Amino acid sequence: MIAARVRRMGGGHWLLLYALILGAWGLLYAMALPAALREGAQIYGADFLQSLCIVTPDAAGFGRIILMWALMSAAMMAPTALPAFATYEDLGHTGETRLGALVAGYLGVWLGFSMIAAGAQMALFQAGLLTAFGDSRSGIMSAVLLAVAGAYQFSPAKEACLSKCRRPLVFFMAHWDEGAARNGVRLGLVCLGCCWALMALAFVGGVMNLAFMGLATVIMVLEKLPDLGRWLTRPLGFVLLAASVWVLFTSI
Template structure:
């Protein structure tokens, strides 16, 4: 589809709803990352709910609060990386092979996988916090943990699992042709499959949030861009392995600095 036609197609209600949800997710993340002084100022203006929204540390929020924070974070970060697959599905809508209802179900299936990841990541954050390895905002307190996460994520960039998952994520039309079946149940199944593939691509990069801080907006923005670029066929092939070497080098440097 030509670029001009694609832009016009993305003004449809289902696209505008998706963009609105992504924007709402990033606004919520910004609110949760507000410094205490700004939270107090918001309360002076009668916006009491900001305070509870901004309490996301394990000692105050508990497991479910941290899990909710992770759920918002992965939805805001991972939904944009799913746009190429959604655009391909939208082409199928215009050809008459798919429906707008299927578009929503595809996204629901995809996000269900990442909600599962959120539940696990929240448990991991609380475990690391109680062990004294990360701060209340989820930032590593030891270069050994930072180094291990960086080296592990870098090494994973060269793994066969990462390559297999990326190959399918970069070719959504081929994926849809392989797994297409009639009926409204199929879009959910397709979303679950694509969510699992995306998880296989990105879980190690997401855990790097413990290096820079889970609620670090700069990290989240950079990580989102990297994961989007990695899924682009032309650009991603030239990004994956250099990124892996860079992460390994950063991990070694972190550990080396601790030994000096």
């Protein structure tokens, strides 16, 4: 059964989706500043980057930050939804058109999230709480974000959203008549309910920190698996709360 599922996920429309995910990661890699340039900016200031014609996210404006968050959301969240996408296609046997509408609706929700996150990044940067690279300047803010993410791991809202992500068959059967696009939006909202707090930790780990993005993606993929995920959610909450306390005390 697993082998048959893998074969079905090798069609042209699936390859296009994989290319979208890999392309998003590739663009994020191209947009990320090398560590050497980050260190140089810390020593010589922002003029160092400008002299090399490097455009930092704050200088590029709101539109580029939205694009960056949209790419990050697509790269990180689309892999977590692959089992749900496959389940939807298995239910309908309708091919690439409806799957495309489902994915479009799903990513549309994350585009909305990207606009909010970009606005938050601009506001926090202007308030002096973030660097130009999206790294937190405030130990207190980092501790609060970690505490919120940790506490959310134990919340009924998180559990309700995770239960739908872990059982996509039941979820889609309940809303099948609403069509692919609306099911995609519903799935996107459920996944947003699962993962918004973990995504907000980008302001702690660094918005363009590829290592953080990769680790967070793996955690969110594993958390949505029915058997493994239920053993991960609460321990992760304890780890985040402990990290919050540690960051708070080390920043005082």
